[in-house]
Structures are given as C-alpha cells and as structure tokens.
Amino acid sequence: MGFNVGIIGCGSITRFRHAPEYKANPFVEEIVFYDRNIERAESLAAEFGGRVAVKLDDLLTDPTIVAISDCSSNEAHHIHTSKALLSGKHVLCEKPIALSVKHAEEIARAERKSGNKLMVDHNQRFTKAHQKAKEIVEKKELGEVLTFKTNFGHQGPEEWGITKSNATWFFKKERSPFGVAGDLGIHKIDLIHYLLDDEIEDAHAFHGALDKVDEHGNPIEVCDNVVCVLKTKKGRLGTASFSWTYYGKEDNSTTIYCQKGIIKIYHQANSQLVIEMNDGTVTHYELEQIQTNDNQTNTGVIDAFIACIVNDETPPVTSREAIASLKVIEKILDIEV
Structure with a gap:
C-alpha cells in the first residue's frame, strides 16, 4: 500500500537526495513538488515523473500526500514544517531544524499538538x-x-x-x-x-x-x-x-x-x-x-523516514x-x- 509525498523547495538537496530516494522507495507512489520558482518544480517533476503544486497550500491540503520533506532554505523551516505538521502531514525537515532554538521550539510544539512524526535530516x-x-x-x-x-x-x-x-x-x-x-x-x-x-x-x-x-x-x-x-x-x-x-x-x-x-x-x-x-x-x-x-549515493534517510511512518515508530x-x-x-x- 503506497502513498504520495510532497517536497517543499526544489534546490540541489531535493534533486540529488530527496527526490531520487523517494523515487526508489517502494512505498512512495508519486512525488509532488512545490517551489516559489515554479520552473524549478516543473523541471524536477519532469525528471522524476511527479507533479507540481502551484501553491504551498495545494501541497498541504492534498489528502493523497501523507509525508512532506521541508527542503526550503533555513529561515523558512519553522514556518513550513510547523504548517505541514498542523496540516496533518508527517515531516522530514532538512537541517538545521531552524535558525534559533526559539523557532525550533515552535516546531516542536506543532509536532506535539499534531501528533504527527517529525524527523530531522542529520544524515x-x-x-x-x-x-x-x-x-x-x-x-x-x-x-x-x-x-x-x-x-x-x-x-x-x-x-x-x-x-x-x-x-x-x-x-x-x-x-x-x-x-x-x-x-x-x-x-x-x-x-x-x-x-x-x-x-x-x-x-x-x-x-x-x-x-x-x-x-x-x-x-x-x-x-x-x-x-x-x-x-x-x-x-x-x-x-x-x-x-x-x-x-x-x-x-x-x-x-x-x-x-x-x-x-x-x-x-x-x-x-x-x-x-x-x-x-x-x-x-x-x-x-x-x-x-x-x-559522490551522490543513497543516504538511507528517506528509507528510514518512510519506515518510521509505515511501522509507526519513533523517527x-x-x-x-x-x-x-x-x-x-x-x-x-x-x-x-
């Protein structure tokens, strides 16, 4: 039984790590890409056979998307990761989790309130x-x-x-x-x-x-x-x-x-x-x-993230x-x- 995943931010970390590792994971059916620069999202959707979300809210309200990678730049993690958690998604957030411990605590509160899984990419x-x-x-x-x-x-x-x-x-x-x-x-x-x-x-x-x-x-x-x-x-x-x-x-x-x-x-x-x-x-x-x-090889991070969702384990x-x-x-x- 598979599900869809979303990715926020379509830079190098998405292209070389998150997207190919989701593509290779047997539980992932489709990747939905969002970027403020829609051409970047379209380019990766074409490369990995996924689709594009025109607005961030389209990604967050899509009921087929179970999990999201937050690959936005560092200053936006506390906004995007918190929103994704409170929208009912499990989240893999790129490191650093936030630009301050204060903002990171905000994310942790959203995690507790939502009851969803949050993993941070310390690979x-x-x-x-x-x-x-x-x-x-x-x-x-x-x-x-x-x-x-x-x-x-x-x-x-x-x-x-x-x-x-x-x-x-x-x-x-x-x-x-x-x-x-x-x-x-x-x-x-x-x-x-x-x-x-x-x-x-x-x-x-x-x-x-x-x-x-x-x-x-x-x-x-x-x-x-x-x-x-x-x-x-x-x-x-x-x-x-x-x-x-x-x-x-x-x-x-x-x-x-x-x-x-x-x-x-x-x-x-x-x-x-x-x-x-x-x-x-x-x-x-x-x-x-x-x-x-x-030397871009599989990090094992995406597989570990998907496994903790499928098996309902702590990230x-x-x-x-x-x-x-x-x-x-x-x-x-x-x-x-």
Whole structure:
C-alpha cells in the first residue's frame, strides 16, 4: 500500500537526495513538488515523473500526500514544517531544524499538538562506518571514550548549490546566519552526540570569514571557518573544525580516543573504519564510501523516514536531538538566547 509525498523547495538537496530516494522507495507512489520558482518544480517533476503544486497550500491540503520533506532554505523551516505538521502531514525537515532554538521550539510544539512524526535530516547517523563505530563505543570494546576530534570541510556551497554561484543564499546572513556551522558543523555535533551517547554542554570557538566573497567581491557576512574546543556532559573533551575553504579533497573524518585504543572514521578511502589498539593490533573495516558532493549515493534517510511512518515508530532523529545540536551551534557562535 503506497502513498504520495510532497517536497517543499526544489534546490540541489531535493534533486540529488530527496527526490531520487523517494523515487526508489517502494512505498512512495508519486512525488509532488512545490517551489516559489515554479520552473524549478516543473523541471524536477519532469525528471522524476511527479507533479507540481502551484501553491504551498495545494501541497498541504492534498489528502493523497501523507509525508512532506521541508527542503526550503533555513529561515523558512519553522514556518513550513510547523504548517505541514498542523496540516496533518508527517515531516522530514532538512537541517538545521531552524535558525534559533526559539523557532525550533515552535516546531516542536506543532509536532506535539499534531501528533504527527517529525524527523530531522542529520544524515551522518546513517552511514555504515558511523553505525559500526557507535556499536564499538556502546560495547566498550576499547574501554571508555576519553577525547575526540572531528572535521567537516569542503570547497564551499557555491560548488554544490543549484546556481553554482557565490550569490548563494548560504552566504546571506538573513537566510543562513550560522554560515559553515549551520551547513556542516551541525552534522558533526549531532554525530558526536550519537556516537558517544552524550551531549556537548560547553564550547569555546574561533570563527571568521577568512576567504569567501559574495557576488560583489565583498567578504561574506557569515563564517566560512570555525575551530572549536568542546566538553560533553560526561566529561569527554574534543575539538572540531568546520570549513568551506578546504580547497582540495573533502574531509569528513572523526577520531575517537579511548582507554584501549583509537577509532578512526573516514580517514582512509578504502578502510572507512580503522581500529588501532594499544597492543599494536590494527583492524580495517571496508564498509562504504562516505557520501560527498561529488559522490551522490543513497543516504538511507528517506528509507528510514518512510519506515518510521509505515511501522509507526519513533523517527531515528527526533526534534529533541536536533534542538540539542542547535543549542551547541548557538554556543559555538556565541549567539545570545
């Protein structure tokens, strides 16, 4: 028994991730696309064999649509996701859940009031290497976790966005004020919370616009680099770097230092997980390549979202968890709340 899904926003994230993964899911019958720019919606409807909603309300009131992906730009999530939930739809919201914890709490209230499912697209939890690392940490195979470091950097959103231009909304303070911290950093904060079954409670950071310029040649209004020191509730210490200026190969690596050895994730192309024990034993796991902007593979996010609807289960990334990560980003950027 299948159902229809709707997508709000028809940019790159929809074209490369949400639409193809819905198309491949056996429970999804038809995708309905909405974008303020109707040509974009028409283009994706033609590419994926779906149809177009001319107005957002057409999408929200369509009784055949059971679930919606909110792929609008960050400043609109609290509006669109809340409205979709209160219209009786299950929602998969792109990250960050909102541009402030205050707006995110608004979404959480709509979720509770509606009784519908809300999942947030923190997709790093779904890679095989990260899931295996979590299992190793949970079983304490290397003893307790002591410290960690994590990186996420690439050449910047102008290389990935639909317009391939430095006029991208990612560089605009009113639309994406967290800069690289909201684009890449929040993924790694969520990942650390997931891997360690812990939460970061303290953060100190430097951040700045070191190299990126906008379409007028001026330094961008948001940070393109962040380097931070983090402390978790359970007392683990770590560092994190997020960058839009890694002008070479993308870096999406994490290292977890434990009492009996080290877990290295996505340091090597062919061994996505490497365990180095303090007795000299080294174990290599060949699991899968990490998804990058140049290597678009199935993230597993859409399948997990559809499965939690079909099986009436709690979504694997909840609003509470998304808000916990957002709180850390506000701390990192020293945003007054």
